[in-house]
Amino acid sequence: MPTRQGVNWDRAQRVLAREREAFIAARPKSQALSARAAQHLLFGVPLHWMNDWSTPFSLYVETARGATFTDADGHRYADFCLGDTGAMFGHAPEPVGRALAAQAARGFTTMLPGEDAAVVGEALAERFGLPYWQFAMTASDANRFALRWARAATGRQQIVVFNGCYHGTVDDVFVDLVDGRPTQRASLLGQVHNLLPYTRVVEFNDLGALERALADGEVACVLAEPAMTNVGMVLPEPGFWREAQALMRRCGTLLAIDETHTISSGPRGYAQAHGIEADLFVLGKPVGGGVPCAVYGFSAEFAARAQQAKLDAPPGHSGIGTTLTANMLSMSAMRATLTEVMTDAAYEHMFALAARLADGLSATIARHALPWCVTRVGARTEFQFCTTPPRNGTEARAAMDDELEHLVHLYLLNRGVLITPFHNMMLVCPDTTTADIDRLLEAFDACLAELK
Numbered sequence: 001m002p003t004r005q006g007v008n009w010d011r012a013q014r015v016l017a018r019e020r021e022a023f024i025a026a027r028p029k030s031q032a033l034s035a036r037a038a039q040h041l042l043f044g045v046p047l048h049w050m051n052d053w054s055t056p057f058s059l060y061v062e063t064a065r066g067a068t069f070t071d072a073d074g075h076r077y078a079d080f081c082l083g084d085t086g087a088m089f090g091h092a093p094e095p096v097g098r099a100l101a102a103q104a105a106r107g108f109t110t111m112l113p114g115e116d117a118a119v120v121g122e123a124l125a126e127r128f129g130l131p132y133w134q135f136a137m138t139a140s141d142a143n144r145f146a147l148r149w150a151r152a153a154t155g156r157q158q159i160v161v162f163n164g165c166y167h168g169t170v171d172d173v174f175v176d177l178v179d180g181r182p183t184q185r186a187s188l189l190g191q192v193h194n195l196l197p198y199t200r201v202v203e204f205n206d207l208g209a210l211e212r213a214l215a216d217g218e219v220a221c222v223l224a225e226p227a228m229t230n231v232g233m234v235l236p237e238p239g240f241w242r243e244a245q246a247l248m249r250r251c252g253t254l255l256a257i258d259e260t261h262t263i264s265s266g267p268r269g270y271a272q273a274h275g276i277e278a279d280l281f282v283l284g285k286p287v288g289g290g291v292p293c294a295v296y297g298f299s300a301e302f303a304a305r306a307q308q309a310k311l312d313a314p315p316g317h318s319g320i321g322t323t324l325t326a327n328m329l330s331m332s333a334m335r336a337t338l339t340e341v342m343t344d345a346a347y348e349h350m351f352a353l354a355a356r357l358a359d360g361l362s363a364t365i366a367r368h369a370l371p372w373c374v375t376r377v378g379a380r381t382e383f384q385f386c387t388t389p390p391r392n393g394t395e396a397r398a399a400m401d402d403e404l405e406h407l408v409h410l411y412l413l414n415r416g417v418l419i420t421p422f423h424n425m426m427l428v429c430p431d432t433t434t435a436d437i438d439r440l441l442e443a444f445d446a447c448l449a450e451l452k
């Protein structure tokens with residue numbers, strides 16, 4: 001019997017064919033909308049990633065509220081993807097909706113600040129402990145701008161990233177270790193610049209490699225998630241960040257921490273909870289409750305150097321910022337999210353349910369004797385096709401299996417449960433209920449029973 005990741009692969013193929021048919025049969029309206037959209041949208045969707053799901057055609061959404069959404073055919077789903085973190089605090093949180101409605105009557109964008117700017121700055125400083133802040137429309141842009149400021153402030157050109165990282169569509173970071181050698185990602189479309197001279201890539205949890213990468217004093221900053229979440233999940237080993245930070249300080253390299261996903265670990269993020277002191281802090285996606293915006297913060301010392309760099313530069317465009325950045329709608333959404341939505345109580349609920357989910361997944365995997373493991377960072381849980389959690393990007397990549405992922409995702413989706421299309425991430429929001437968790441676990445159990 002051919003097995004793959006402990007699964008009976010012949011049977012898996014039959015289950016997949018059946019699930020695809022079931023998906024198609026139950027969703028005539030999504031199918032019709034897909035066909036209609038294909039007349040004018042490239043690949044039939046507004047963003048080509050929307051075809052990266054496990055489904056034969058895109059699912060079209062009718063409404064999304066709290067922890068659930070309804071598709072065009074009237075099916076209701078427990079949503080554990082939550083817009084891949086954009087809706088980590090639930091779809092359309094009431095305080096954000098209220099703030100947006102109030103702001104909508106008072107203007108959308110002026111390229112000038114209002115009172116919300118001051119309030120949001122105070123809320124960010126108080127929450128994340130960094131004194132100065134700037135804004136962007138996406139986490140990709142916030143990371144891109146953070147790198148620009150870091151290079152400008154230090155006068156250094158190099159950056160360091162961890163193998164398997166993702167920080168949005170920031171060209172600089174698409175350098176992987178392939179057989180131990182830095183390699184530019186071949187899938188990048190239209191990228192004509194050689195990224196290798198300016199980006200150094202090392203394995204997560206490898207202090208020796210980090211030390212060698214920083215040794216010549218040419219590195220402006222290390223850009224990192226405090227725990228990796230985009231190559232499956234990779235947690236830092238005990239002491240890793242303490243030692244890594246000591247190395248960076250010794251080499252005059254800044255640390256830029258991207259908490260866009262790891263904000264799942266607590267209301268102040270992973271770094272603060274684990275004693276990591278960032279010079280630069282990036283947060284996008286859920287910071288506006290799902291409204292497009294992102295923030296990045298500066299330590300006092302780095303802020304002074306960044307401001308000096310701007311003052312020293314010739315007049316003209318800095319290459320940092322976009323016209324709609326910090327528009328009035330997104331500022332009002334951030335104010336509501338930071339002051340009313342990202343509460344300790346919301347996180348307590350999320351943690352309790354995520355723990356129930358992670359425990360339930362582990363028990364199900366053990367019951368079916370599959371060589372898989374489960375990792376959790378606060379409200380974010382992931383199962384991976386390896387017996388023990390991976391220690392770095394190479395190990396994590398080796399545990400990935402796109403076809404099997406898609407089969408499991410489709411199986412769950414046909415039973416009213418949505419998880420992230422990329423790897424096996426599940427996020428719990430303040431509106432998630434124990435019934436939602438149990439529904440996921442029941443479907444997961446049924447899936448494994450069929451595949452084993």
Ligand SMILES: Cc1ncc(COP(=O)(O)O)c(C=O)c1O
Binds near residue numbers: 139168169230258
């Ligand atoms: C850690 C991290 N940073 C940044 C981004 C980019 O976010 P966006 O696509 O909203 O720009 C992502 C997206 O998944 C991410 O996971």
